[in-house]
Amino acid sequence: MKFIKKHTSLVVGIAIFILVLIGFFILKSVLFPSEAKAIYGNRLEGIEKVKITDATKKKITDKLAEKTSKAEVRVAGKLIYIDMTVVGDVDVNTAKALATSTLDEFSDAEKSFYDIQAIISSDTNTTQFPIIGYKHHSKTAFNWTKDR
Numbered sequence: 289m290k291f292i293k294k295h296t297s298l299v300v301g302i303a304i305f306i307l308v309l310i311g312f313f314i315l316k317s318v319l320f321p322s323e324a325k326a327i328y329g330n331r332l333e334g335i336e337k338v339k340i341t342d343a344t345k346k347k348i349t350d351k352l353a354e355k356t357s358k359a360e361v362r363v364a365g366k367l368i369y370i371d372m373t374v375v376g377d378v379d380v381n382t383a384k385a386l387a388t389s390t391l392d393e394f395s396d397a398e399k400s401f402y403d404i405q406a407i408i409s410s411d412t413n414t415t416q417f418p419i420i421g422y423k424h425h426s427k428t429a430f431n432w433t434k435d436r
């Protein structure tokens with residue numbers, strides 16, 4: 289008790305500091321309530337069960353190699369991008385069929401988990417390309433951009 293009376297200003301200063309610190313954490317939890325949670329929520333939950341392997345990507349690029357000058361498969365979250373550049377003599381319908389044939393390389397679990405986007409361009413300057421096809425995980429086929 290003597291210590292507290294002798295050092296009153298120090299005890300009051302420490303008490304104020306502790307109250308300010310507690311107030312800061314309360315204010316922080318009110319202003320930023322979800323700071324500890326994932327930014328994008330749990331949209332990727334279960335992705336470790338349905339991984340797209342490098343072997344699957346290679347099978348797709350090998351399948352596209354005959355009619356494309358460049359083919360690439362990328363996975364970003366729950367979206368698979370199939371980028372391809374077709375050679376000059378390939379028409380739009382053949383390019384669409386080529387992209388649709390890549391669906392055979394995915395398992396049913398992969399097709400029902402991932403959205404797939406096919407981006408098709410041509411190595412020649414033609415007005416028919418680029419075209420983009422998108423397959424939602426709940427659908428069975430691509431939806432294509434309108435033909436030009």
